[in-house]
Amino acid sequence: MDLCVLSSTRGNRCLLELSGVLDYASAPYVRQLVFRQLDAGAHDIVIEVSRVRVLDAGAIKVVLYLRRRAEQIGAGLRLAGATGTVLSALEITGVAKELHAYDDSGWPVRHRVREPVPLDDLQTLPGHFPAEATELVGRLRGLDPGDPARARARDEVIELCLPMARRLARRYGATEPVSDLTQVAALGLVKAVDGFDSERGIDFGAYATPTIVGEIKRYFRDRTSGVRVPRRLQELRLRVNAARDELVQALQRSPTVSDLAVHLGEPEEAIIEVVAAGQAYRPLSLEAPAAGAADDSTLGETVGGDAPEYDLIDHRESLRRVIARLPAREQRILSLRFYGNHTQSEIAQQVGLSQMHVSRLLAHSLAFLRRHLDA
16 A cells, blocks of 8 residues: 555644645545544644645545544544645546645644654454455566466455455445345456556555455346347447437427437437337336326236137137138038038028938038038
């Protein structure tokens, strides 16, 4: 961890001079240090960052949180001495004035005691990557891949960092089972352990956190859709969403399909396809209320079931063609018998034949139909 802290106190005032890198991995130590000062009765805490090289968004959130906590107990906390990229980061996030980053620390040099703070002695809150994780993961590179000691050391590092992976998973557990997301986060942790390069000089937590979060987001992108949306449409949907926000500001109205197509250089059919695909991520529940229904009927009640007549459609069409091959007299007899519901005696009177002859013709016609339908 590339962070050093010098502490100076004068009455109920405290100055923390930081140097190095203040990022997501080192911010928990600053938080614990500020809490310690507040518990000791400090009412005016100044964090001087003139010698800080890097300040990321995670650390800025921690500083804002500390400022709010200090105000809740009647104390104050501000930054001082921000320059260069640190000041740019504060200005981009819009908190430079809120944190008084342009003001002087108000601490003359002669009043600064500058006692070094041993950060390793601070106990960070549960859920953050342990300080020793970077060193332990760095040792893995010096061990042979086939060495059993490397496998044991790898397992120990993963178990040590699992609480942080679970914490990251719980952040995204509002719509998906936390148990599933925990497994995904654990997979991301394994990838972070295997891919971390300690020679780059960064903290393991700064590398592992985006790796785990990326794995969780990839899970949401690829696995949580009710219908598998093609990757091409997923990527185009992200572009459409970004273009929609830009055009709303530029046009002062909701953009049309034509506006989006021209802005992105895509055909209108592709934009329409993306809009339709956006409705396919979650299928509707059959227990949902039916649209336009006057009563409390559900969508499932409006879905038709299997009609037994459907299975007879093929037979009817085949039967129609086979009947057409019979002589006209036999077709008439079949019609009178099965459609007109006449008896053989009534049919015999209408066609001018004996009942016996009608019976033989019916038997012959039915045998002809069965033979050709079964063929």
